[in-house]
Every structure is written in structure tokens, then in C-alpha cells.
Amino acid sequence: MLRVIGAGLPRTGTMTLKHALETLLGAPCHHMSEVFGHLDTHPAGFLAAARGAATDWEALLDGYAAAVDWPASAFYAELAEAYPDAVVVLSRRDAFDTWWRSCNDTIFTGMDTDDTATAEWTAMIAAIWEKTFPGADRDDRDAVEAAYGAYHEQVRAVVPAGRLVEFTTGAGWEPLCAALGVPVPDEPFPYLNTAREWHERTGAVPPGGIGAG
Numbered sequence: 001m002l003r004v005i006g007a008g009l010p011r012t013g014t015m016t017l018k019h020a021l022e023t024l025l026g027a028p029c030h031h032m033s034e035v036f037g038h039l040d041t042h043p044a045g046f047l048a049a050a051r052g053a054a055t056d057w058e059a060l061l062d063g064y065a066a067a068v069d070w071p072a073s074a075f076y077a078e079l080a081e082a083y084p085d086a087v088v089v090l091s092r093r094d095a096f097d098t099w100w101r102s103c104n105d106t107i108f109t110g111m112d113t114d115d116t117a118t119a120e121w122t123a124m125i126a127a128i129w130e131k132t133f134p135g136a137d138r139d140d141r142d143a144v145e146a147a148y149g150a151y152h153e154q155v156r157a158v159v160p161a162g163r164l165v166e167f168t169t170g171a172g173w174e175p176l177c178a179a180l181g182v183p184v185p186d187e188p189f190p191y192l193n194t195a196r197e198w199h200e201r202t203g204a205v206p207p208g209g210i211g212a213g
Helices: 014-025 042-050 072-082 096-105 119-132 141-158 173-180 195-202
Strands: 004-006 087-092 164-168
Touching: 004 014, 004 072, 014 087, 014 173, 042 072, 042 119, 072 119, 072 141, 087 141, 087 173, 096 141, 164 173
Parallel strands: 004 087, 087 164
Antiparallel strands: none
């Protein structure tokens, strides 16, 4: 059963948040990285959910105490309704420009050409994009910026303030621990999946070369 629901977009420190929540909760946290290990079920399940099908979240997210990053974060409203006692964490960058640059240097470069980009995978990504940024083409910066702002305002409108934790990249343990009512761990807060680490792991070269991002 989910105790934490991530509403933050990809490239907002979600891998760091995944590992931090696993430390605090002592249980797995779902993230896009988990989908690669469940290619037989997760893309189809999230695609169906994005298309409006009734979804058994307990079955789809079985074994996870938290869920951050796409695809799950696109369904923060549905998950918040299904798990009314869960904390909702809106992870975010300091500014749209920071987020846009990070995405274009990393995940946008391989979103359609990755080895996992089967027809089902591509359909899932397209459906999640449209659900999150309706009407905004991925190469239209101005449209994405407007949709980005609208998305964050929608999260704030949907989730009551007392239940929502706005977590800016680099905020550390304290906001999460306070929301969960757990002590601050006696270890440094993780800092994972930087642009350079992403490039090294995937072998992708960002625009401008490996030094970019």
C-alpha cells in the first residue's frame, strides 16, 4: 500500500527521491527505472490507465510503499484518491529553464529511440505526455512551459495543502521526515542520476557533447 505518492515530473530529482524514500520507509519505491523490470505488465497497465480504463492500483503497484516519477506520477490524482492517507510529494526544480535543459540533455534524447521503445512503450509515453501536458508538442518550448506551469497549479488545486509536500531539489531529509513523522537518518541525503551519470549509464551523448547538462 502506498504511503507516498510522487506528483513531480521526471528530472526533478526523482531517482534521489526514490532512494531517500526507500531509506525512510524500508520498502521499495516505484520509478520509471522499475518499469524496465516489468515490461510484460507495467507499460500495458499504465497505458490502459492513461486511456481511462479502470485500474487496480494495488495489483499494478504491488510491493511498493511509494511511487515517484513517470509513469506513476502522471496519476497522482487517481492515486491520491485510491490512497487517502498517503502523503503527496511534488518534487520540482528551481525553475522551468533548469528542468527543460535537463530533460533535453537526457530523457528527451532517447524517449522514442530507446531499445524498450516498442509500440506499446511508445504509446504509453505519448499517453502520459498528453495527460501531463495536454496539447503541448514536445519540441514546442513555449507550449511546454505553459503546460508545465498549469500542471503544477493543478497539483496544488487537487491536493489539499496539508497533505502536499513541495520538495525542491536539494531540500534534504527534513521535509520528508516531517511529513512522514520519522526521524532524520544519520546519513547524507542521496544525490543520484545527474545528467552526467545518465549519459554514462545510457551511452547517450547530449546536444553539445558529454560536457552538456
